[in-house]
Amino acid sequence: xxxxxxxxxxxxxxxxxxxxxxxxxxxxxxxxxxxxxxxxxxxxxxxxxxxxxxxxxxxxxxxxxxxxxxxxxxxxxxxxxxxxxxxxxxxxxxxxxxxxxxxxxxxxxxxxxxxxxxxxxx
Amino acid sequence: xxxxxxxxxxxxxxxxxxxxxxxxxxxxxxxxxxxxxxxxxxxxxxxxxxxxxxxxxxxxxxxxxxxxxxxxxxxxxxxxxxxxxxxxxxxxxxxxxxxxxxxxxxxxxxxxxxxxxxxxxx
DNA sequence: GCTTGACTTCGATATAACTCTAAGTAATAC
DNA sequence: GTATTACTTAGAGTTATATCGAAGTCAAGC
Numbered sequence: 001x002x003x004x005x006x007x008x009x010x011x012x013x014x015x016x017x018x019x020x021x022x023x024x025x026x027x028x029x030x031x032x033x034x035x036x037x038x039x040x041x042x043x044x045x046x047x048x049x050x051x052x053x054x055x056x057x058x059x060x061x062x063x064x065x066x067x068x069x070x071x072x073x074x075x076x077x078x079x080x081x082x083x084x085x086x087x088x089x090x091x092x093x094x095x096x097x098x099x100x101x102x103x104x105x106x107x108x109x110x111x112x113x114x115x116x117x118x119x120x121x122x
Numbered sequence: 123x124x125x126x127x128x129x130x131x132x133x134x135x136x137x138x139x140x141x142x143x144x145x146x147x148x149x150x151x152x153x154x155x156x157x158x159x160x161x162x163x164x165x166x167x168x169x170x171x172x173x174x175x176x177x178x179x180x181x182x183x184x185x186x187x188x189x190x191x192x193x194x195x196x197x198x199x200x201x202x203x204x205x206x207x208x209x210x211x212x213x214x215x216x217x218x219x220x221x222x223x224x225x226x227x228x229x230x231x232x233x234x235x236x237x238x239x240x241x242x243x244x
Numbered sequence: 245g246c247t248t249g250a251c252t253t254c255g256a257t258a259t260a261a262c263t264c265t266a267a268g269t270a271a272t273a274c
Numbered sequence: 275g276t277a278t279t280a281c282t283t284a285g286a287g288t289t290a291t292a293t294c295g296a297a298g299t300c301a302a303g304c
Contacts, residue, residue: 037301
């Protein structure tokens with residue numbers, strides 16, 4: 001079991017942020033110790049990592065919550081979750097392609113700088 | 123010459139946003155018609171595209187302004203601008219690498235869904 | 245028993261980047 | 275000459291994601 005601070009450390013978040021996520025309904029799966037402290041199992045930790053992955057690829061908290069809600073509903077939502085993930089994968093690919101496009105622009109710019117500014121278009 | 127709305131269309135921004143950028147000091151190079159309207163030359167358009175590229179790769183407006191300020195100062199800032207661009211390129215590579223890492227996580231997740239949830243880790 | 249870590253509520257504050265409103269002016273296009 | 279487009283100032287409001295602080299409670303470990 002992990003404490004909130006351990007999870008925070010591992011996932012590069014603050015305990016504050018984790019509680020904030022909890023409040024937003026992103027962590028309904030977390031159990032509590034008899035004294036009321038959050039206890040993260042290995043599986044919980046993996047879910048938090050997945051949440052971070054989704055967040056870091058631009059999924060808004062509300063959509064992540066939707067995914068988690070489906071997850072909590074159980075096996076009936078299996079197909080829906082799978083489709084959501086497949087859709088999000090497309091979005092990540094879109095981001096990568098845009099990033100590549102922008103990298104090209106930057107590379108071109110640096111190439112112009114290396115050519116000592118000759119024919120610099122802008 | 124392009125009007126503000128044409129540039130907005132081309133760069134997928136609103137005229138509002140372009141005026142906002144202008145106010146923030148990102149577009150000091152734009153000239154005006156005798157009636158006071160903004161006139162974007164081909165070169166200006168390229169610069170706006172560069173600004174969008176920097177913005178879309180996460181550079182904050184203040185840093186973009188700094189770059190534009192250097193640009194307006196002229197050839198003396200050539201080396202500085204080149205170094206800035208090289209540094210930003212590293213940042214873009216970092217983003218791409220993180221995106222790839224996250225794509226892997228998503229792919230793994232989808233693979234588990236395709237395995238019908240067997241051994242689903244989370 | 246004292247320190248540390250965790251908990252709660254609640255609200256303030258921050259930050260970035262818009263986004264919009266209003267009210268009035270001025271030139272352009274048909 | 276009317277509709278469209280663009281301009282101005284100045285400020286209010288929005289969205290998303292935190293981030294912080296206060297104030298008090300509670301339990302565990304040394």
